[in-house]
Amino acid sequence: MSGKMLEVDEARRLVAAATPRMPIEEISLAAARGLVLARAARARALVPPLSCSAMDGYAVRAADLAGRERTRLRVTQEIMAGDLPAAPLAKGEAARIMTGAPLPQGADSVVMVEVTAADGADGVVIQGPAKLGQHVRQQGEDLTPGAAVLAPGALIGSAAIGLLASAGCSRVAVYRRPRVAVLATGNELVPMEQEPGTGCIRNSNGPALCAAIHEAGGIPVDLGIARDEPGATLDAVRRGLDEADCLVTSAGVSVGDRDFVGDAFAAAGVERVFWRVKQKPGKPLYFGVAAGKPVFGLPGNPVSSLVIFEQYVRPAIRWMRGLEGAGRQWLQARAAARIAGAPKRLTWIRVELAREGDQWRVRPAGAQGSSVLATLARAHGLVTVAPGEVLEPGDPVEVRVIRDEVLLDHQRFHSSGAKRIKTV
Ligand code: AMP
Ligand code: MG
Numbered sequence: 001m002s003g004k005m006l007e008v009d010e011a012r013r014l015v016a017a018a019t020p021r022m023p024i025e026e027i028s029l030a031a032a033r034g035l036v037l038a039r040a041a042r043a044r045a046l047v048p049p050l051s052c053s054a055m056d057g058y059a060v061r062a063a064d065l066a067g068r069e070r071t072r073l074r075v076t077q078e079i080m081a082g083d084l085p086a087a088p089l090a091k092g093e094a095a096r097i098m099t100g101a102p103l104p105q106g107a108d109s110v111v112m113v114e115v116t117a118a119d120g121a122d123g124v125v126i127q128g129p130a131k132l133g134q135h136v137r138q139q140g141e142d143l144t145p146g147a148a149v150l151a152p153g154a155l156i157g158s159a160a161i162g163l164l165a166s167a168g169c170s171r172v173a174v175y176r177r178p179r180v181a182v183l184a185t186g187n188e189l190v191p192m193e194q195e196p197g198t199g200c201i202r203n204s205n206g207p208a209l210c211a212a213i214h215e216a217g218g219i220p221v222d223l224g225i226a227r228d229e230p231g232a233t234l235d236a237v238r239r240g241l242d243e244a245d246c247l248v249t250s251a252g253v254s255v256g257d258r259d260f261v262g263d264a265f266a267a268a269g270v271e272r273v274f275w276r277v278k279q280k281p282g283k284p285l286y287f288g289v290a291a292g293k294p295v296f297g298l299p300g301n302p303v304s305s306l307v308i309f310e311q312y313v314r315p316a317i318r319w320m321r322g323l324e325g326a327g328r329q330w331l332q333a334r335a336a337a338r339i340a341g342a343p344k345r346l347t348w349i350r351v352e353l354a355r356e357g358d359q360w361r362v363r364p365a366g367a368q369g370s371s372v373l374a375t376l377a378r379a380h381g382l383v384t385v386a387p388g389e390v391l392e393p394g395d396p397v398e399v400r401v402i403r404d405e406v407l408l409d410h411q412r413f414h415s416s417g418a419k420r421i422k423t424v
Contacts, residue, residue, distance in 0.1 A: 036322030044168030059107035110135035181240035251300025333360035341385030350379035
């Protein structure tokens with residue numbers, strides 16, 4: 001393989017341009033959690049269906065109570081949730097009413113039971129006046145038929161499911177969740193459950209990438225390990241393209257003698273968009289498209305494969321499922337140590353965050369070699385350093401947070417004045 005080495009921004013742009021949305025399907029709302037709405041969901045009914053009480057108490061005519069400290073009304077009926085009123089409410093009358101029960105005709109307000117006292121067998125004494133319409137949920141006040149309940153692009157969580165269910169949207173149009181195939185390549189690899197022979201290592205990229213796909217909202221399809229042979233690699237690549245909407249491979253894309261992945265992609269009909277990017281880690285990143293399916297050839301070093309996944313594949317999977325960006329928060333911090341990038345390549349540094357007063361302090365999480373996965377496992381975030389750039393202690397730094405628990409911490413911290421600067 002050959003090709004011009006790209007700048008990171010250009011590579012990102014090319015991936016974004018070549019990555020399609022997933023097809024839209026109509027599914028049961030019960031199965032829609034975590035999916036993204038592809039078309040506006042429209043209410044099929046009035047919510048609430050009738051004007052109803054928001055309190056346990058008495059339905060009244062506010063005019064009956066106007067300007068009075070105490071009013072005795074005749075209780076003519078009792079209305080439970082699910083009942084229909086037996087009769088309209090006449091002047092001087094009240095209806096005992098429960099939360100969610102429909103108001104009788106003529107009633108315009110509800111007084112809560114706490115400000116009332118039963119008076120004889122058929123009476124109630126109410127303290128004070130009532131504000132017109134108080135404790136009444138008006139018919140259709142939340143939704144009317146045809147009103148947009150949720151806009152396209154909404155990520156469906158529990159509250160959205162409740163809202164859609166109340167509006168009668170029991171089926172919704174969502175983007176299908178992308179299936180993303182993962183292929184580890186390399187003669188040195190054995191499945192993680194096995195004891196590696198001399199000179200061999202466990203396949204750690206396979207399980208790590210499957211987990212990252214899951215975190216990005218895709219469905220991982222684990223293709224296992226292909227040996228460094230053209231035939232085996234090609235077979236596995238074909239299987240991935242058959243079974244999934246996107247293919248991610250690890251290793252075998254550099255210029256080693258046994259790097260067959262690029263050739264296998266070409267033989268399987270993948271059109272190369274780029275190969276090699278001015279970045280560290282992950283210079284030999286390959287990206288192509290086969291029948292509209294994005295294909296990522298990630299480098300084999302464990303840190304490279306995951307950092308490159310974070311930078312390119314995660315946003316692509318999110319785009320496919322109907323979202324935008326990487327879905328990461330950024331924090332404004334200050335360098336607590338020197339942070340230096342590679343002289344000619346954009347560098348992603350794995351960093352740890354710590355609080356100091358009302359500021360986040362950031363320092364490298366440890367050795368930055370692209371095989372040192374422990375530094376990535378410990379890291380809270382990534383800092384992007386321009387080619388040749390050196391950040392000195394005290395310099396402002398933007399950190400892309402890659403671990404959710406830091407954010408939880410941040411939410412507490414946020415109230416004390418530190419700023420969350422953006423989400424991308
Ligand atoms: P390569 O891109 O094939 O030159 O691999 C680069 C480095 O990553 C080598 O040290 C490989 O042993 C290592 N490596 C490749 N694939 C994996 C994997 N699936 N799990 C862990 N390490 C890997
Ligand atoms: Mg290799």
